[in-house]
Amino acid sequence: MIDTVTNIILLTMLVLTALAIVRMERLFAVVMLxxxxxxxxxxxxxxxxxxxxxxxxxxxxxxxxxVLLLGTIALTKPVERRARHTAFIxxxxxxxxxxxxxxxxxxxxAFGDPNAPAQIHVGPEYLARTPDDIDVPNVVTAILGSYRGxxxxxxxxxxxxxxxxxxxxxxxxxxxxxDEEEDQA
Amino acid sequence: xxxxxxxxxxxxxxxxxxxxxxxxxxxxxxxxKTNLVKKIVGLxxxxxSVFMFYVSIGKVTGGTAPIFPMDxxxxxxKEALVGIAYSNPLPHVLxxxxxxxxIATTSLGLALIVRIRESFNTIDEEDILHIEQEMTRDDxxxxxxxxxxxx
Numbered sequence: 445m446i447d448t449v450t451n452i453i454l455l456t457m458l459v460l461t462a463l464a465i466v467r468m469e470r471l472f473a474v475v476m477l478x479x480x481x482x483x484x485x486x487x488x489x490x491x492x493x494x495x496x497x498x499x500x501x502x503x504x505x506x507x508x509x510x511v512l513l514l515g516t517i518a519l520t521k522p523v524e525r526r527a528r529h530t531a532f533i534x535x536x537x538x539x540x541x542x543x544x545x546x547x548x549x550x551x552x553x554a555f556g557d558p559n560a561p562a563q564i565h566v567g568p569e570y571l572a573r574t575p576d577d578i579d580v581p582n583v584v585t586a587i588l589g590s591y592r593g594x595x596x597x598x599x600x601x602x603x604x605x606x607x608x609x610x611x612x613x614x615x616x617x618x619x620x621x622x623d624e625e626e627d628q629a
Numbered sequence: 630x631x632x633x634x635x636x637x638x639x640x641x642x643x644x645x646x647x648x649x650x651x652x653x654x655x656x657x658x659x660x661x662k663t664n665l666v667k668k669i670v671g672l673x674x675x676x677x678s679v680f681m682f683y684v685s686i687g688k689v690t691g692g693t694a695p696i697f698p699m700d701x702x703x704x705x706x707k708e709a710l711v712g713i714a715y716s717n718p719l720p721h722v723l724x725x726x727x728x729x730x731x732i733a734t735t736s737l738g739l740a741l742i743v744r745i746r747e748s749f750n751t752i753d754e755e756d757i758l759h760i761e762q763e764m765t766r767d768d769x770x771x772x773x774x775x776x777x778x779x780x
Binding site for chain 2: 447448451452455456458459462463465466471474475478481482485488489492493494495496497500501504505508509512513515516517519520521524525527528529531534535537538539541542545546549550552553554555556557558560562563566567570571574575579580581582583584587588592595596599602603605606607609610613614617620
């Protein structure tokens with residue numbers, strides 16, 4: 445019961461933060477609020493028993509992501525211009541999508557149900573076999589590093605590709621700027 | 630639809646409803662706002678709400694984080710394991726991977742925004758569309774006849 449109350453309070457705070465991000469026009473405030481959003485979601489991950497996800501989210505979502513966003517607004521403009529179009533059509537799109545998703549959750553098992561299909565399939569198998577197979581106390585580490593190690597390898601490949609992409613996109617930024625200044629002079 | 634009026638059903642599904650509200654707030658930012666940095670922030674909100682939704686599927690009432698007790702030789706203490714309920718670790722693993730992939734795509738998107746600002750001197754979608762229409766009009770005026778029609 446107390447868990448549910450905590451979750452609902454955290455989720456309400458998350459919704460309020462998200463609404464503030466919608467309203468805010470100064471991008472610095474938007475970036476800071478997105479950091480707040482990440483930290484609140486990390487708290488929610490702790491109450492959902494996903495402690496590994498929580499500290500990854502706190503480090504990556506509130507840390508690295510905020511730094512990257514701040515760097516971007518430093519290189520671009522810090523203020524958002526108000527949109528010329530009305531918010532009516534986006535609102536309808538969001539409403540219809542939301543209604544479809546709510547309709548989809550009606551068939552889902554209740555939150556925390558120990559007999560839900562997700563809990564009686566392979567999940568218990570990993571929990572039962574980790575002590576003998578891997579002998580690492582943290583099951584998430586055991587699955588991430590051993591049972592599903594290829595996933596982690598693929599993830600590393602994705603990060604590597606993204607890193608190269610960012611470097612290619614941003615390399616020569618200063619050189620092009622200097623060229624531009626010479627042209628203007 | 631009558632299910633939505635049932636209190637017990639609503640208590641079991643309130644989390645899902647709130648996750649969907651969060652997701653839709655993120656989607657609204659992506660669709661409605663024209664500033665590209667803000668769109669990325671909206672995308673992040675959407676992404677994190679999907680993560681929360683996914684992790685919530687693995688939650689077991691009365692369960693704890695899937696970390697086993699250890700004995701004094703730093704092995705898993707199998708006797709202490711009995712009778713403890715653990716939440717499903719599988720969604721956690723998948724979402725860990727997804728978070729890292731998410732930051733990779735975010736950084737790529739932000740790098741693209743920096744390049745867009747360099748080329749167009751704005752990061753506003755409507756302004757970029759306007760500039761591109763101007764460019765097409767210019768091209769049509771200059772080369773339209775030579776190419777035998779409008780570009």
